[in-house]
Structure formats: C-alpha cells, structure tokens
Amino acid sequence: MNAFRMSTLLLLIVAGILLPSGVAHAKLKVGASTPDLASIAASVGGDQVEVFTIARSTSDVHRVEVLPSYMVRVSRANLYLKVGLGLDQWADGIIDGSRNSKLQVLDCSRGVPVLDKPASVSAAMGDVHPYGNPHYWLDPRNGSIVAATIGEQLAKMDPPHAADYRARAQAFAKQVDVTFARDKAIAAALPNRTILTYHASWVYLANAFDLEIAATAEPVPGIPPTGKHLQELVAIAKGRKIQVFLQEPYFSEEAGKFLTRQAGVRVVKASPSCDSAVAGSYLAHFDTILGMIAGAPAGGKP
Numbered sequence: 372m373n374a375f376r377m378s379t380l381l382l383l384i385v386a387g388i389l390l391p392s393g394v395a396h397a398k399l400k401v402g403a404s405t406p407d408l409a410s411i412a413a414s415v416g417g418d419q420v421e422v423f424t425i426a427r428s429t430s431d432v433h434r435v436e437v438l439p440s441y442m443v444r445v446s447r448a449n450l451y452l453k454v455g456l457g458l459d460q461w462a463d464g465i466i467d468g469s470r471n472s473k474l475q476v477l478d479c480s481r482g483v484p485v486l487d488k489p490a491s492v493s494a495a496m497g498d499v500h501p502y503g504n505p506h507y508w509l510d511p512r513n514g515s516i517v518a519a520t521i522g523e524q525l526a527k528m529d530p531p532h533a534a535d536y537r538a539r540a541q542a543f544a545k546q547v548d549v550t551f552a553r554d555k556a557i558a559a560a561l562p563n564r565t566i567l568t569y570h571a572s573w574v575y576l577a578n579a580f581d582l583e584i585a586a587t588a589e590p591v592p593g594i595p596p597t598g599k600h601l602q603e604l605v606a607i608a609k610g611r612k613i614q615v616f617l618q619e620p621y622f623s624e625e626a627g628k629f630l631t632r633q634a635g636v637r638v639v640k641a642s643p644s645c646d647s648a649v650a651g652s653y654l655a656h657f658d659t660i661l662g663m664i665a666g667a668p669a670g671g672k673p
Contacts, residue, residue, distance in 0.1 A: 377426055389528065393467065399416065399421070399449045399529055400423075401416060401421065401422045401423075402422075402444060403452040404424070404435075404454050406428050406646065407645050407653050408452040409423065409424040409452070409648035410624075410645055410649060410650060410653035411521060412452060413648060414518065415525065415536055415539045415543060416521075417539055418476035422648050425444075428644045429642055430644070431621040432644065433452065435459070445474065445625075447471075448469075449473070449475065450475050450476075450525070454480065454505055455479060455502075456480045456485065459539050469589070477520065480540065483513045483516050483517070485502070485503035486504045486507075489501065504571060508575075509654075511547045512547060514547055514653060515543065515547045518543040518547075519544070521536075522536040523536075523537075523539050551579070555581075557580075559581070561665060563615075564581060565583040566613060566614075566615040567588070567607070567613055567615070567630070568587050569618035569627075570587060572619060576660065580661065585611060586604055588600075588616075588627075590599070595623070596626050601629050604626075605629075605630065605634045611629040616630050617641060618640055619643060620640055641659070
C-alpha cells in the first residue's frame with residue numbers, strides 16, 4: 372500500500388474515532404409560528420432538531436407581516452408548526468412563498484380541547500374566531516398535548532430517533548405537571564382571583580388556574596374600548612374589588628392608565644407568548660405570568 376493510500380486510510384480511521392456516531396445525521400429544521408410552539412419543539416426535538424420562530428414574543432400573532440426573509444427561512448425547513456384555529460393564517464402566505472415542496476405542515480391545535488367555540492358568527496361579534504379561542508397554549512396542560520403531537524410527527528420524519536422524541540415528549544409532560552402544580556398554588560393564594568383583561572387572549576390561562584375574567588377592555592374582540600365601556604369596567608372593578616388588569620404589550624396603554632386612575636387597578640403587562648424558541652422558555656413563562664399577577668416584577672418571584 373503506497374504512502375498516499377495509507378495516509379488516507381489513517382485519516383478515515385481517526386475521523387471515525389473522533390466524530391460522534393450521529394454526526395452524519397442532518398438535523399431536522401423546524402419552523403414555528405410562535406415562540407411557544409418553537410420552545411416545545413426544542414424540548415421534544417433535543418439535539419436532533421434546529422428550531423426557529425417567525426413571530427416574536429411581543430408580536431400580535433393575529434397580525435404578522437409576511438416578509439421575504441421569512442419565506443427564505445421556511446424554504447430550508449423540513450417541518451412548519453402552525454397554531455391553527457384560524458389564528459396564524461398569515462403563515463400560509465409564508466409557506467406558499469417558500470416554494471418548499473418537501474415541507475410538512477403540522478396543525479398543533481390537533482387534539483386540544485377548544486374553549487369559546489361560538490355556535491354562529493356575525494360581524495356584530497367583532498373579530499371572533501369561528502373555530503374557537505386559538506390561544507390554547509396558555510394552558511400548560513395543552514402544552515403536553517402539543518408536545519406529544521410534535522413528538523409523533525418528528526418520529527415519523529426521523530424514525531431512527533423516534534424513541535428519543537417520544538421519551539422527551541413524556542419527560543416534557545412531567546415537567547408540565549410540576550409547573551402546573553407550582554403555579555396553581557400561586558393562583559390559589561391570590562386574595563382576589565377575579566381579573567380584567569384587554570383581549571380574550573387569557574381564557575385558557577384563567578381556565579387552567581381558576582381565575583375569573585370579569586370583563587375585557589375590548590367590548591367585542593378586535594374593537595378598542597369606548598369611554599362608556601371603560602366606565603362600566605370601573606364600576607365592575609370597584610364593585611368586585613378587582614386588583615389586576617392583564618394586558619398584552621402590543622395594545623394601547625390608555626385603557627390601563629384610565630382603570631388605574633379611576634379604580635386603582637394594577638396593570639400587568641405580559642405577552643401571551645414566551646420569550647424565545649429555546650427549550651424551557653415555554654414553561655418558564657407561566658411562572659413569570661403568575662408571579663406578575665401575584666405582584667412580582669417581570670421575571671421576579673411573588
């Protein structure tokens with residue numbers, strides 16, 4: 372054997388020793404409409420996936436501008452995760468514009484118990500979702516369902532790691548149980564579990580943690596509050612001794628300021644979505660929200 376062939380053989384042997392056995396396996400690229408779905412996917416996918424999100428934590432997920440850069444990112448993805456229930460219809464434009472014929476699209480609302488599904492819809496009802504309230508990820512128990520759905524999809528797409536995905540989805544469900552119990556205790560200790568909200572984003576959160584939403588600043592979904600409606604909220608807040616007004620960061624602050632002046636209500640500004648697409652961000656967000664409702668600053672403890 373000549374020196375060249377010997378050198379080549381030695382390099383191949385060394386490479387086989389030094390490189391991890393899974394290095395030849397290309398990671399699945401997973402895009403998601405929201406940081407919440409992306410964070411869950413990162414938890415379930417582990418080292419076998421690369422995850423990115425289109426919307427940011429401060430985005431109004433109802434209205435996301437379709438940009439060419441988003442299409443480019445999705446053109447390189449293997450899987451796209453949609454919220455579904457009509458919330459992220461803008462994602463269809465990104466998916467179509469990506470021209471990615473191999474892209475698989477997963478509706479993550481599959482199997483989730485949907486709240487507030489109207490019997491009928493009319494223009495007088497405002498921006499009502501005909502398939503039900505789409506903010507289902509704000510109940511961490513639904514996060515377990517989403518994790519299982521994503522895990523099965525990844526298992527189909529990457530059979531050699533199917534057991535890993537399923538095991539991580541089960542581990543995630545156990546983490547959900549711990550988070551849910553911890554934050555349930557925070558909610559139970561509140562002196563008044565009745566709150567006001569700006570939009571109907573928080574229905575699942577309230578249902579999960581036994582909070583009551585007495586009213587919303589929007590008289591109907593998508594319609595800004597009128598002066599008359601705000602006066603009605605003041606009367607409700609005073610009559611029921613409501614202490615918290617929970618609102619998203621992308622809506623006007625004027626309603627909250629008015630309620631603070633007239634009824635002494637404390638404004639809790641929180642995003643319905645978690646901070647980032649990394650594993651752990653989704654569940655940490657519940658600690659943040661419940662802590663803020665209980666009186667802690669953002670990221671603090673009650």
